[in-house]
Amino acid sequence: xxxxxxxxxxxxxxxxxxxxxxxxxxxxxxxxxxxxxxxxxxxxxxxxxxxxxxxxxxxxxxxxxxxxxxxxxxxxxxxxxxxxxxxxxxxxxxxxxxxxxxxxxxxxxxxxxxxxxxxxxxxxxxxxxxxxxxxxxxxxxxxxxxxxxxxxxxxxxxxxxxxxxxxxxxxxxxxxxxxxxxxxxxxxxxxxxxxxxxxxxxxxxxxxxxxxxxxxxxxxxxxxxxxxxxxxxxxxxxxxxxxxxxxxxxxxxxxxxxxxxxxxxxxxxxxxxxxxxxxxxxxxxxxxxxxxxxxxxxxxxxxxxxxxxxxxxxxxxxxxxxxxxxxxxxxxxxxxxxxxxxxxxxxxxxxxxxxxxxxxxxxxxxxxxxxxxxxxxxxxxxxxxxxxxxxxxxxxxxxxxxxxxxxxxxxxxxxxxxxxxxxxxxxxxxxxxxxxxxxxxxxxxxxxxxxxxxxxxxxxxxxxxxxxxxxxxxxxxxxxxxxxxxxxxxxxxxxxxxxxx
Amino acid sequence: xxxxxxxxxxxxxxxxxxxxxxxxxxxxxxxxxxxxxxxxxxxxxxxxxxxxxxxxxxxxxxxxxxxxxxxxxxxxxxxxxxxxxxxxxxxxxxxxxxxxxxxxxxxxxxxxxxxxxxxxxxxxxxxxxxxxxxxxxxxxxxxxxxxxxxxxxxxxxxxxxxxxxxxxxxxxxxxxxxxxxxxxxxxxxxxxxxxxxxxxxxxxxxxxxxxxxxxxxxxxxxxxxxxxxxxxxxxxxxxxxxxxxxxxxxxxxxxxxxxxxxxxxxxxxxxxxxxxxxxxxxxxxxxxxxxxxxxxxxxxxxxxxxxxxxxxxxxxxxxxxxxxxxxxxxxxxxxxxxxxxxxxxxxxxxxxxxxxxxxxxxxxxxxxxxxxxxxxxxxxxxxxxxxxxxxxxxxxxxxxxxxxxxxxxxxxxxxxxxxxxxxxxxxxxxxxxxxxxxxxxxxxxxxxxxxxxxxxxxxxxxxxxxxxxxxxxxxxxxxxxxx
Numbered sequence: 001x002x003x004x005x006x007x008x009x010x011x012x013x014x015x016x017x018x019x020x021x022x023x024x025x026x027x028x029x030x031x032x033x034x035x036x037x038x039x040x041x042x043x044x045x046x047x048x049x050x051x052x053x054x055x056x057x058x059x060x061x062x063x064x065x066x067x068x069x070x071x072x073x074x075x076x077x078x079x080x081x082x083x084x085x086x087x088x089x090x091x092x093x094x095x096x097x098x099x100x101x102x103x104x105x106x107x108x109x110x111x112x113x114x115x116x117x118x119x120x121x122x123x124x125x126x127x128x129x130x131x132x133x134x135x136x137x138x139x140x141x142x143x144x145x146x147x148x149x150x151x152x153x154x155x156x157x158x159x160x161x162x163x164x165x166x167x168x169x170x171x172x173x174x175x176x177x178x179x180x181x182x183x184x185x186x187x188x189x190x191x192x193x194x195x196x197x198x199x200x201x202x203x204x205x206x207x208x209x210x211x212x213x214x215x216x217x218x219x220x221x222x223x224x225x226x227x228x229x230x231x232x233x234x235x236x237x238x239x240x241x242x243x244x245x246x247x248x249x250x251x252x253x254x255x256x257x258x259x260x261x262x263x264x265x266x267x268x269x270x271x272x273x274x275x276x277x278x279x280x281x282x283x284x285x286x287x288x289x290x291x292x293x294x295x296x297x298x299x300x301x302x303x304x305x306x307x308x309x310x311x312x313x314x315x316x317x318x319x320x321x322x323x324x325x326x327x328x329x330x331x332x333x334x335x336x337x338x339x340x341x342x343x344x345x346x347x348x349x350x351x352x353x354x355x356x357x358x359x360x361x362x363x364x365x366x367x368x369x370x371x372x373x374x375x376x377x378x379x380x381x382x383x384x385x386x387x388x389x390x391x392x393x394x395x396x397x398x399x400x401x402x403x404x405x406x407x408x409x410x411x412x413x414x415x416x417x418x419x420x421x422x423x424x425x426x427x428x429x430x431x432x433x434x435x436x437x438x439x440x441x442x443x444x445x446x447x448x449x450x451x452x453x454x455x456x457x458x459x460x461x462x463x464x465x466x467x468x469x470x471x472x473x474x475x476x477x478x479x480x481x482x483x484x485x486x487x488x489x490x491x492x493x494x495x496x497x498x499x500x501x
Numbered sequence: 502x503x504x505x506x507x508x509x510x511x512x513x514x515x516x517x518x519x520x521x522x523x524x525x526x527x528x529x530x531x532x533x534x535x536x537x538x539x540x541x542x543x544x545x546x547x548x549x550x551x552x553x554x555x556x557x558x559x560x561x562x563x564x565x566x567x568x569x570x571x572x573x574x575x576x577x578x579x580x581x582x583x584x585x586x587x588x589x590x591x592x593x594x595x596x597x598x599x600x601x602x603x604x605x606x607x608x609x610x611x612x613x614x615x616x617x618x619x620x621x622x623x624x625x626x627x628x629x630x631x632x633x634x635x636x637x638x639x640x641x642x643x644x645x646x647x648x649x650x651x652x653x654x655x656x657x658x659x660x661x662x663x664x665x666x667x668x669x670x671x672x673x674x675x676x677x678x679x680x681x682x683x684x685x686x687x688x689x690x691x692x693x694x695x696x697x698x699x700x701x702x703x704x705x706x707x708x709x710x711x712x713x714x715x716x717x718x719x720x721x722x723x724x725x726x727x728x729x730x731x732x733x734x735x736x737x738x739x740x741x742x743x744x745x746x747x748x749x750x751x752x753x754x755x756x757x758x759x760x761x762x763x764x765x766x767x768x769x770x771x772x773x774x775x776x777x778x779x780x781x782x783x784x785x786x787x788x789x790x791x792x793x794x795x796x797x798x799x800x801x802x803x804x805x806x807x808x809x810x811x812x813x814x815x816x817x818x819x820x821x822x823x824x825x826x827x828x829x830x831x832x833x834x835x836x837x838x839x840x841x842x843x844x845x846x847x848x849x850x851x852x853x854x855x856x857x858x859x860x861x862x863x864x865x866x867x868x869x870x871x872x873x874x875x876x877x878x879x880x881x882x883x884x885x886x887x888x889x890x891x892x893x894x895x896x897x898x899x900x901x902x903x904x905x906x907x908x909x910x911x912x913x914x915x916x917x918x919x920x921x922x923x924x925x926x927x928x929x930x931x932x933x934x935x936x937x938x939x940x941x942x943x944x945x946x947x948x949x950x951x952x953x954x955x956x957x958x959x960x961x962x963x964x965x966x967x968x969x970x971x972x973x974x975x976x977x978x979x980x981x982x983x984x
Contacts, residue, residue, distance in 0.1 A: 138890075153936055173921075
């Protein structure tokens, strides 16, 4: 019941937060805080779960729940938790906390409804990470969009109407393509097995016709790559990120993008292993273009949030390369990159939000010399900028390094091209640092530095990134069974060695 | 006529006699509350009168009426719609002067026509139901004396609807000329029996009937009346037109086309497919240009009828019939809930205004801050129209997708995907308008009856969006006894 309780707590917390606004405008954020702490408490025991060895079909899973839901279509309320899901769920709740803290003093309009949307986004994302029934997965996939749309549309910045609409349209249309694919897959599977079922375990690696399998795969692939976002489907992201309130940017960059990568690993690869191999080369190329293109775009931005947004396009390109290089170390690297990028980008957006809150601008040309005014913020920003450009010893480096190392063996040209991204990352990151925090400070400006609440959140994230950087093995071990399963399906001839750098 | 057959006519008899009783009361003891109470009792009693025959389906009562699970389901929808519209109309008309009682009688008459339509198995009962429904509806549209727009709407609908009825009649005549029969069941498989020269006339006839029906369902290219009539008619009447009237005619069309085998006519099927695509595209694209909530809902209903027409196309393919009817039934159920809810919000917004309905997008700005609950309800409605999960509309859309994919109608599915994508744009525009800063601080009063209607419908909308199995099972059981 742990997973259901987790989703239930977030949903209930959202409703209570909304209602509590009627009594006191300060309550909703406290309700939210309590809810997220409760959720965190529920996650702790999940780490001690052992695989379900006594269930031969799901021997690699930690938890499986299966309740009938819509029997007419063979749809069940099927939730499963394995190492990958658990890692993502934990990241979700952690970044939920970060999002809450980052918006602690920022929201003065309808705080209750804001917290409601925040918590429901988290609930939707947790659902996405644990749903194993394809219908249920699609359900959560769509559910997480609406509160996020409202967060951007109501509390966003000056061009919020445009940005929120674009975000919704991109994800919705690609989602519908996925729905068509899901339905077609289910119906063709019914023709093969005689059983109408949306159950993940019934659909994995079916002997489908090759061209059919390719088209079905494409539906999933596009939906996930839009979310990732991969080049050329990334255009919604800079707008959405820039216009979103800080908390929504943190959630978007930190976890919503990861649902795309998660979907690729969990669904696209195992459901269509053959077709995945066919598209692997194209996907890697898209990833590499994303890496370089994102970096170039980031370099030419004046808007700090937009810069971070484009850097996300660049970093998530590595994830795409890693997944489709289909090597064990690249898969591990991708997961590591997902977690590390989630944390570092969330931190950068939190800094961007803090800057906007204090200076009422995101234009980097109007900043400069802020280190003198806010030394704590400056130091912390330096840490995360260095982390995001891939400094050895921090999590991002491990991810990108593993991806490049594995990709090198698969396709030399793509790997070399993508490696350019590491250099450009250093350029745009350091220039941003220089424009914002160094230089001559404006006279007569008094700005509040990070307070203890913000510093402690940042500290948590810094510890997290450092741990990932110097001792990544626990994460590798955690997701190893999942990735091994994916690897054996997609590369039947390959051998799985186990990563231990 | 056996007892069982008499029983099958019981709902019609019940409703007719209660309409007479209501008329007497209006004549001798005029009281709006009493009239409305009789309306509610009449609708509930009619619903109850269906129960004794549930175990004996299907029953043919005279060649005109065929009561089966299909008819039962749509009768239920019609009664539900009529009941909700009765409550809405009560709030809407209450403060509009004294002569409002007859409106409720017309509403019941219209509902009677719809009941006849959904169970009719013969061209005679078809025309009878259609006219009973239509004539009462014209009057209902022009009944509230709120400016000239209602008159314009009523007149437009009267003329165009009259023309389409003429088309249907002439089509039926053509079919009769070749086959010499008018009962749907007797006409089964007619296109296989007649000679080649007859074939052409049959096709002409069925195309004319088809055109008439498309007009009533506001499918493109016969949709031109829809926005004006939706906009001009009083909000509760628009709700009735959008749900009860269209639902009943759709049910009849589905029965007509499947029983008589018209659906097997290849040109007709291709025409339907084309109409579905054009409706989806036209409805969604034209809705983008509107700044009026009722007109947006009008165009959105054109698109929704287009989605529904997918069911027709699938029903024409081998083996798709049962699944298509199931899908259409759920889609229509969700459409009923959603549309009724949308218009109950419009009604609530419009009650304070005595001139015209409150339909400008600007009037909805800031609703989230003025009346959060009402805005949340409207948001749920719009999301349901857009087919987003947690709402019944999603399951309906899911059904349409699943039959389309099962029938491998890929082109049609592409249109549904594109249409849904465009649709999101204008639904979100309304939601976004509601989140803006309010223009006025005038308090919006929520009247009791309409408020409850909104609550009941919202709960059902979410409940059947999250847990649709009861309705799916019900539809599955009822569809077995079709025919």
